[in-house]
Amino acid sequence: MTPTTDHVDAITTQWRAERPDLDVSPMQVIGRLHRLADRLREELLAVYARHGLGEGEFDVLAALRRAGEPFAVAPGELARHTMVTSGAVTKRVDRLVASGLVERDDDADDGRARVVRLTPAGRRVIDGAFTAHMANEQRLLVGLDPAQRRELEALLRTWGASLGV
Template identity: 65%
Template sequence: MEDSELDRVARIQADWRRERPDLDVSPQGVIGRLHRLADQLTGELRLVYARYGLSEGEFDVLCALRRAGEPYQRAPGELAAHTMVTTGAMTKRIDRLERAGLVTRRRSEDDQRGRIVALTAPGRELIDQAFTEHMRNERRLLDALTPAEAAALETLLTAWLSRMDHPRAADSD
């Protein structure tokens, strides 16, 4: 293959093979490409969030509330768990969403010390529109693959992620 035909990751690997022939640099082929792809995908996804005046984190919060079903509410700790962010970061997101009129906060009826975050009607309308466009955007991005390629990739990524999330279970296989 000509050097011009190699992608960036392949060029980096070729350089490392030349400079460090004692090392196996083959993992870079997968990890490097996944990293580059993740950066590109994130940029493409953020374009949709921005059209709705949302950051990626705010979009995640609104989605977590919408997925909860009627009455579209969760405790802040539950939101943090459903979006994989710290409670401190969650507080900042909720503050901004509340100022924008997209969510409200109130005391929990079950525990007066606890709080509940709920979607407002404008928040639900916004996330329904944003999520619809988000799914169209994800479809557009995934359409670069054939259906069979997408299915195979999903299977591989699911297996890999499961093993990364649960390393002890994978060790016992």
């Protein structure tokens, strides 16, 4: 491979030779995105781990922090904000309760309902983790200039909308 070719180019070249009847050009996009997603996930998880968090715990803490004072959200809302099932949220919250980063509490507006609330320790952890997360994302995007980032953002938004995500 040369500096202007990569692993995906090698694979598509092989497929073109073996299956010239097929248009394998979508692999140029999908293959690269798949490889990038795998690498990005590794890089993101490493930052979460340095703060004692897994991806799920980070998501819950971030959703609570984004909610603003009093940093409390109903479990069903957490499921919607983190795009996982209520069962998955329960497991994540259980782990965070055990570590003292969140607590379950009565909803101040509805005494029958419960909320998950960020503890002061949880706020310190998510503030530190989120700061590191943003620095990491900046680092991961350093290969693109600002115009390229805006263009990629617009392309991904358009493509995502066409796929309903």
